[in-house]
Amino acid sequence: MLVYLTAECCGYPISIFFIVVNEFCERFSYYGMRAVLVLYFRYFLLWDDDLATSIYHAFVALCYLTPILGAIIADSWLGKFKTIIYLSIVYAIGQVTMAISTIHDITDANRDGTPDNFTFHIALSMLGLILIALGTGGIKPCVAAFGGDQFQEHQSRQLNTFFSVFYLCINAGSLLSTLITPVLRAQECGIHTQQQCYPLAFGVPAVLMVISLVVFIAGSGMYVKTDPEGNIMWSVCKCIGFAIKNRFRHRSSSYPKREHWMDWANEKYDKLLIAQIKMVLKVLFLYIPLPMFWTLFDQKVSICHFSGLLGGLPDQMQTVNPILILTLVPIMDRLIFPLIQKCGLNFSPLKRMTVGMLFAAMAFVSAALVQIEIDKTLPNFPSSSESQLKVVNTYSTTLNVTISPNEHLLIESFGVQLHTSKHTYSTISCMFVNGYTADLNITNLDSIEPSATTNYTLVNQGKRDFVLRHGEQWCEFSRKFGFGASYTFLIPSTVFSDDCESITEVEDMKPNSVHMALQIPQYFLITTGEVMFSVTGLQFSYSQAPKNMKSVLQAGWLCTNAVGNIIVLIVAELGKLPKQWAEYLLFASLLVAVSIIFSIMAYFYTYIDPAEIEAQVRKEQGLEPEEMEKETLEMEEKDEDQKNEQGVKQTKI
Numbered sequence: 186m187l188v189y190l191t192a193e194c195c196g197y198p199i200s201i202f203f204i205v206v207n208e209f210c211e212r213f214s215y216y217g218m219r220a221v222l223v224l225y226f227r228y229f230l231l232w233d234d235d236l237a238t239s240i241y242h243a244f245v246a247l248c249y250l251t252p253i254l255g256a257i258i259a260d261s262w263l264g265k266f267k268t269i270i271y272l273s274i275v276y277a278i279g280q281v282t283m284a285i286s287t288i289h290d291i292t293d294a295n296r297d298g299t300p301d302n303f304t305f306h307i308a309l310s311m312l313g314l315i316l317i318a319l320g321t322g323g324i325k326p327c328v329a330a331f332g333g334d335q336f337q338e339h340q341s342r343q344l345n346t347f348f349s350v351f352y353l354c355i356n357a358g359s360l361l362s363t364l365i366t367p368v369l370r371a372q373e374c375g376i377h378t379q380q381q382c383y384p385l386a387f388g389v390p391a392v393l394m395v396i397s398l399v400v401f402i403a404g405s406g407m408y409v410k411t412d413p414e415g416n417i418m419w420s421v422c423k424c425i426g427f428a429i430k431n432r433f434r435h436r437s438s439s440y441p442k443r444e445h446w447m448d449w450a451n452e453k454y455d456k457l458l459i460a461q462i463k464m465v466l467k468v469l470f471l472y473i474p475l476p477m478f479w480t481l482f483d484q485k486v487s488i489c490h491f492s493g494l495l496g497g498l499p500d501q502m503q504t505v506n507p508i509l510i511l512t513l514v515p516i517m518d519r520l521i522f523p524l525i526q527k528c529g530l531n532f533s534p535l536k537r538m539t540v541g542m543l544f545a546a547m548a549f550v551s552a553a554l555v556q557i558e559i560d561k562t563l564p565n566f567p568s569s570s571e572s573q574l575k576v577v578n579t580y581s582t583t584l585n586v587t588i589s590p591n592e593h594l595l596i597e598s599f600g601v602q603l604h605t606s607k608h609t610y611s612t613i614s615c616m617f618v619n620g621y622t623a624d625l626n627i628t629n630l631d632s633i634e635p636s637a638t639t640n641y642t643l644v645n646q647g648k649r650d651f652v653l654r655h656g657e658q659w660c661e662f663s664r665k666f667g668f669g670a671s672y673t674f675l676i677p678s679t680v681f682s683d684d685c686e687s688i689t690e691v692e693d694m695k696p697n698s699v700h701m702a703l704q705i706p707q708y709f710l711i712t713t714g715e716v717m718f719s720v721t722g723l724q725f726s727y728s729q730a731p732k733n734m735k736s737v738l739q740a741g742w743l744c745t746n747a748v749g750n751i752i753v754l755i756v757a758e759l760g761k762l763p764k765q766w767a768e769y770l771l772f773a774s775l776l777v778a779v780s781i782i783f784s785i786m787a788y789f790y791t792y793i794d795p796a797e798i799e800a801q802v803r804k805e806q807g808l809e810p811e812e813m814e815k816e817t818l819e820m821e822e823k824d825e826d827q828k829n830e831q832g833v834k835q836t837k838i
């Protein structure tokens with residue numbers, strides 16, 4: 186048996202330093218690139234909104250599916266260390282390819298500032314994204330498990346702290362990159378023409394990925410490296426297949442029942458392998474309800490985006506989560522969990538995860554309450570059997586308008602009756618009606634002909650200045666806009682003689698009166714839920730996995746997220762409830778139901794020490810650990826089908 190003597194600092198293996206720095210840089214690289222990806226699709230490749238978001242979601246989905254591949258490579262073939270190195274190289278190449286694809290000068294032969302050959306840029310960026318997805322997803326289950334492998338048996342307390350620090354590094358990396366890369370993109374750069382600097386915004390994440398790889402290699406001499414014990418995944422599949430087949434063959438009641446269905450593989454497969462498969466299957470079974478948490482977690486971003494209470498910009502939303510994680514993880518670890526323990530309560534990992542789910546459900550209840558308040562401020566929209574009409578009076582006196590058969594509107598001079606517009610809550614829109622006798626130019630708008638109306642134009646919140654021009658004449662006026670509001674400006678013929686004073690402002694839709702602070706509890710609740718659920722899930726997946734399947738179980742954990750994302754997409758396709766708050770309550774109730782199911786499953790789960798079980802099986806087999814390892818290897822190398830087929834027939838029970 187290999188015994189590693191690892192250098193320690195404050196009770197922690199020094200190699201951990203390289204792993205957490207590597208994770209920080211990798212997450213910086215990933216989230217930084219993601220922060221500008223949709224912008225690149227929209228404004229560089231000039232894709233429409235639908236295409237840009239579809240490709241973005243497809244890329245994210247691919248990143249969640251590749252962990253399985255990485256885990257199989259690591260646990261069955263290369264080992265975690267080599268898998269991380271090779272896939273990080275693929276990842277770094279992907280990031281560099283992506284950065285190169287954003288250099289417009291490469292194909293801008295006519296030097297007009299736009300690429301001449303979009304196919305080249307699209308092909309290169311798609312290749313880059315595929316390599317990135319392969320790299321980031323592939324190394325994901327290996328890095329956390331490899332970090333865990335660095336700890337010795339006496340360092341179990343430090344091992345738990347490691348997963349929290351690991352999570353902190355993920356969020357520190359994502360926070361910094363989400364703040365920095367959009368700023369880099371806003372810079373101007375270029376060889377022939379100056380454009381928004383996508384090469385810098387994608388180049389910095391590429392550099393960070395190279396640094397991540399270099400840091401990981403730098404720690405090479407200090408790591409505890411465990412080699413894979415043959416093609417374990419293949420052995421697992423064959424063993425499970427055989428157990429099912431054998432069970433089916435012996436389905437008659439004349440055969441005595443066995444304690445576990447995997448015991449039907451006893452005739453052919455090593456007891457240790459069977460014990461390890463049982464451990465993994467038990468945990469994977471427990472994971473079945475978990476995707477529901479991620480479904481709500483991923484929906485949360487949409488809530489913030491559409492309600493617009495914190496500014497409505499998804500870019501800014503992305504920083505709130507990591508900021509809260511950086512605050513809450515230390516508070517939980519240093520204060521809340523020790524306090525709960527001091528009160529004599531056993532706050533086991535599965536209980537923490539259940540409570541985490543309940544926190545996420547509470548976040549949705551809070552979102553529903555805020556939505557109800559928001560709905561109160563909304564105007565009544567016409568139902569499917571009604572329509573709305575807006576009449577603007579630019580005549581000099583009050584007018585009577587009759588709509589046959591018997592409806593009457595009284596409209597003052599420069600007044601407006603009713604309105605019709607689509608409601609966009611997270612924005613402010615305004616529209617101009619030109620009552621002046623000639624064409625008018627308004628800052629940032631096309632010119633308006635006399636008696637014509639502009640479309641609603643989106644403007645930023647706060648005080649805005651407008652300049653009206655006609656030939657040599659001009660005047661300016663300012664207005665303050667509230668969020669979610671919609672305005673119409675009526676411009677009379679006297680507009681230049683009274684210096685814009687006579688412009689009438691009509692509030693078509695009231696500004697949002699729900700305070701943005703109401704959004705804070707939602708954020709706080711969902712992130713508290715994430716800390717309890719996700720950090721604990723990471724630790725739990727490592728601690729309950731047999732030594733040779735640590736990456737596989739990490740990948741299983743990440744799969745709960747992938748399935749959660751798929752549910753989000755299905756829900757989006759299936760359509761929405763008529764009331765947003767009802768939808769939030771539905772999600773909250775579903776998660777409460779799922780957490781009850783999970784808590785029942787957790788109640789029947791017995792925590793195990795995989796190393797202890799493995800040692801026990803070895804002892805039962807009368808093998809020393811070294812002998813056992815040798816035996817496992819030999820077993821896998823033999824052609825098992827030929828060797829054991831006869832044995833099975835002989836040992837019919």
Ligand SMILES: N[C@@H](Cc1ccccc1)C(=O)N[C@@H](Cc1ccccc1)C(=O)O
Nearest residue numbers: 355356359503504506507510719743746
């Ligand atoms: N808190 C998230 C990171 C995040 C950053 C910005 C907006 C939202 C979220 C986090 O820590 N993610 C981890 C863990 C994870 C979570 C879900 C699926 C895969 C991994 C990460 O490794 O990115």
